Amino acid sequence: MRASVLFDVPGPKAIRRNRLLGVATIVVVIAVLAFIVVQLANAGQFDAKRWSIFTYPLVWAKVGSGLISTLSAFALASVLSLLFGLLLAIGRLSEHRWVSVPVGWITELCRAVPLLILMMLIYYGLPTVGVQGITPFAAVVVGLTVYNGSVLAEVFRSGIESLPKGQAEAGYSIGLRKAGVMRLILLPQAVKAMMPVIISQLVVILKDTALGFIVTYEELLYVAKSLGTQAAFGYPIIPSAMAIGAIYIGLCLVLSGFATWLQRRLSRSRR
Template identity: 60%
Template sequence: MSSVLFDVPGPKARTRNVYLSIITAIVVVGIIAFILYRFAQTGQFTAEKWQIFRFPLVQQTIVTSIGATLGAFGTAAVGSLVVGVILAFGRLADRRWISVPCYWFTELFRAVPLLILMMIIYYGLPSLGVEGITPFTAVVVGLVLYNGSVLAEVFRAGIESLPRGQREAGLAVGMTKAQVQVSILLPQAVRAMMPVIIAQLVVILKDTALGFIVTYNEILFQATYFGSQVQYGSPVVPALMVAGVIYVGLCLILAGVAKWLERRLNRSTRVAKAKTALARVDLAEP
């Protein structure tokens, strides 16, 4: 049995896929084993390399850096979503004096690397006379400008992928274009593009690590500081391993929360459709 897009593999193909899976697993396990072996050979697992993390002050500093990372992420995530929606609506505007600037704004800040944005904001603007630029401001503004531009294209693509009949039906009942976009099109676009939005939020969380370039007190900044302590054996690799584990944990928690939210949205949508169908049945009965 076959479909238009996918052919069910035969016996030889299934055998070949099994062999390829086994070979891939062996290669991955071998690479991990080699890395762990080199870590052991260079003394990265010795007590001397890890003793710095036993001090309460160091643990407290790590917790503080996690809070700073989450603070920058939360502010940047909200700002990016707001800017993304505004730019998406601007791109879809009928007036060219609105759509054209939004287009160039989106293309410009999507093209500029995020690290360069942060460095321009933190190191470049003060040289032009702009005062009061803190590391937190540089990190958040850079994240909002870049990710807001990316999310603008996500929202725009989601809105334009919806059937035109929904837009026309909203306009036919007397709604303005703005009301149609906000009340009808945007909620559906968010549901349709939720996996992409979740992925971009994870990117925002990971990109907070670039804040160490502008001396923002986040996880990677503290990890590099701890790794430079010569009196504790310069534990660069252990410090980066700790930072990596923290980032992985935060990303998994964020993905879990987003998946839970997505399931709730889908469930509420199904419930609303079921209620609508029951109402139609009741109206149809004599």
């Protein structure tokens, strides 16, 4: 059996042990899921009365409206987060300390503030200091952009700094300025190298749109909360959460599938 420097091929005993651990893990997971299902059934969460709310077209129209709101906030926040993160990363890499130091403090501050508090400050706090006209959509998008943009800034910065110094030196040797080296040589390679991390952060943005319910933004979680308070259907909180959760899972799987396709395409283009 061959072994690499970082990984030894497991022997027969290790293989049997790993298989037993795998089987035990599966059994435990199934047991936990079965326990949860039984408890939900005993609580009447699978009663037809609670699930009958999803037989009405108006309910699905409301869910569709929430889905559009979620995707709208996600799409705009994703683009703005990438641009904001790129801008912060370039600022932190600046050779001028009067640029890199303030940008570094801004980046760390934006990362340190919890996203939920950030949205609340934008929507509820800014009007108290005279800034009017803040809509729930604007609060959600700005909050997502500021927080996730600061996280992506570190992703871009680490990707650029991980490249060999010879890449930049080669650009300077053929007469490119720093902006040209960054735009034509460093950024394309950094983005390709950090693509899995970037896609992972986009998935985070998609899920974080659910925090918009705290500022009354009518996205999917807001719709689920509204449906779960319907007394005529026995307060179907769990059915609503399960249905909306399935939609979130589907969206994340689609985005992950797109990430896999993009990674393979980029790999082929590098070859």
